[in-house]
Amino acid sequence: MIIRPSKKKPLVLRMVVLIIAVASSIYICSICLRQIGGRSAGSSSPSIRVVQKPCEEAKDHILPSEKPYVHFPKPNTFSRKECACNPVRYFAILSTQRSGSGWFETLLNSHVNISSNGEIFSVKVRRNNISTILETLDSVYNLDWISSASKNECTAAVGLKWMLNQGLMQHHEEIADYFNSKGVSAIFLFRRNFLRRMVSILGNSYDQKTKPLNGTHKSHVHSTHEAEILARYKPTIDTKLLIPDLEQVEDLVTRSLQYFNSTRHIILYYESIRNNRTKLVDVQEFLKVPQRNLTSLQVKIHKGALSSQIENWEEVKRTLKGTRYERFLEDDYKVDM
Numbered sequence: 519m520i521i522r523p524s525k526k527k528p529l530v531l532r533m534v535v536l537i538i539a540v541a542s543s544i545y546i547c548s549i550c551l552r553q554i555g556g557r558s559a560g561s562s563s564p565s566i567r568v569v570q571k572p573c574e575e576a577k578d579h580i581l582p583s584e585k586p587y588v589h590f591p592k593p594n595t596f597s598r599k600e601c602a603c604n605p606v607r608y609f610a611i612l613s614t615q616r617s618g619s620g621w622f623e624t625l626l627n628s629h630v631n632i633s634s635n636g637e638i639f640s641v642k643v644r645r646n647n648i649s650t651i652l653e654t655l656d657s658v659y660n661l662d663w664i665s666s667a668s669k670n671e672c673t674a675a676v677g678l679k680w681m682l683n684q685g686l687m688q689h690h691e692e693i694a695d696y697f698n699s700k701g702v703s704a705i706f707l708f709r710r711n712f713l714r715r716m717v718s719i720l721g722n723s724y725d726q727k728t729k730p731l732n733g734t735h736k737s738h739v740h741s742t743h744e745a746e747i748l749a750r751y752k753p754t755i756d757t758k759l760l761i762p763d764l765e766q767v768e769d770l771v772t773r774s775l776q777y778f779n780s781t782r783h784i785i786l787y788y789e790s791i792r793n794n795r796t797k798l799v800d801v802q803e804f805l806k807v808p809q810r811n812l813t814s815l816q817v818k819i820h821k822g823a824l825s826s827q828i829e830n831w832e833e834v835k836r837t838l839k840g841t842r843y844e845r846f847l848e849d850d851y852k853v854d855m
């Protein structure tokens with residue numbers, strides 16, 4: 519117990535220093551190796567991947583219940599730089615044509631940390647078969663899909679807009695599995711009033727054919743003047759097909775909710791967002807992005823009473839009276855842009 523000065527002490531000290539020096543150099547070398555591994559990640563050597571443990575600290579701050587939904591993608595096409603360890607969430611807007619999803623997407627993309635890459639699967643080859651679909655999704659969620667909406671390094675939520683008739687229903691089992699295994703959240707966006715949606719579809723296809731805006735077709739417009747011109751067209755609805763058409767849309771929506779029921783999801787209605795901007799707070803909470811005031815420059819084409827937008831209004835009214843779709847006739851919403 520008594521500490522006695524001894525001649526051995528300098529030797530012991532020297533040994534300790536030597537051991538520390540060796541240990542430090544091994545540590546430094548291992549860090550160097552990791553960094554080299556990181557730079558050549560493209561060559562994807564599996565042994566180096568195992569050694570790599572980036573963003574450990576960021577991962578420690580994530581609640582266990584959130585873990586399946588949080589990702590740290592390493593894009594092949596660019597470096598995430600200062601945001602490399604910012605968590606990223608995956609989403610998909612599941613919708614039907616003319617249900618306000620274009621407008622909704624411009625709102626999301628006005629957020630500095632959200633990248634919604636548009637209707638990627640409107641291009642047929644990308645939805646040819648389930649392999650091309652999953653490959654495309656992989657590229658989007660790895661942040662390697664470059665579109666005008668990509669915010670790249672500081673994206674905190676990345677996704678796309680996907681129409682139910684773009685391979686989604688056809689391959690629903692594989693896609694739901696993919697969503698669940700990759701932690702993709704679904705944002706269902708529907709229009710409550712299918713009759714108004716029908717007017718929008720007919721108007722849009724009329725515009726596609728006649729192009730009243732100086733010979734260009736525009737699905738969405740950015741000025742009230744353009745909106746007025748497009749709204750001048752009043753479609754005549756085929757009342758023989760009206761009920762079957764409405765039933766078909768209703769069935770499609772119901773089935774899509776069943777197919778993706780096991781996926782983390784939120785259900786939104788175009789009309790509710792129009793009338794209550796607090797819904798956009800819900801969406802941002804759902805995506806776990808910082809709250810922002812979202813904005814869009816798009817102008818609504820069809821405004822006001824439905825009766826003034828349909829050529830054969832009386833006939834349509836008679837057809838829907840007494841059916842469960844009668845509410846679509848009255849469902850007038852007080853909209854101001």
Ligand SMILES: *[C@@H]1O[C@H](CO)[C@@H](O)[C@H](O)[C@H]1NC(C)=O
Pocket residue numbers: 643646647649650
């Ligand atoms: C899927 O489609 C792609 C592109 O058309 C094609 O190259 C590939 O062979 C197809 N794969 C299967 C499994 O059919």
Ligand SMILES: *[C@@H]1O[C@H](CO)[C@@H](O)[C@H](O)[C@H]1NC(C)=O
Pocket residue numbers: 601604605630631672673674807808
């Ligand atoms: C959002 O983007 C900003 C600006 O690019 C960035 O500073 C911030 O860290 C990002 N936030 C998240 C949660 O990724």
Ligand SMILES: *[C@@H]1O[C@H](CO)[C@@H](O)[C@H](O)[C@H]1NC(C)=O
Pocket residue numbers: 730731732744747
């Ligand atoms: C067509 O173009 C002219 C000149 O560029 C412009 O003044 C006019 O407003 C345009 N009309 C529509 C319907 O966009």
Ligand SMILES: *[C@@H]1O[C@H](CO)[C@@H](O)[C@H](O)[C@H]1NC(C)=O
Pocket residue numbers: 775776779
């Ligand atoms: C989804 O599943 C839950 C429970 O499994 C059920 O209560 C709910 O009605 C289902 N929703 C839809 C839209 O099918």
Ligand SMILES: *[C@@H]1O[C@H](CO)[C@@H](O)[C@H](O)[C@H]1NC(C)=O
Pocket residue numbers: 794796797800
């Ligand atoms: C608007 O939406 C919020 C969030 O969903 C909800 O709590 C609130 O009750 C809604 N307000 C009205 C007037 O419907």
Ligand SMILES: *[C@@H]1O[C@H](CO)[C@@H](O)[C@H](O)[C@H]1NC(C)=O
Pocket residue numbers: 809810811
């Ligand atoms: C959003 O805008 C309102 C008023 O228009 C303002 O009071 C609020 O602070 C803004 N919120 C954010 C997150 O910028």
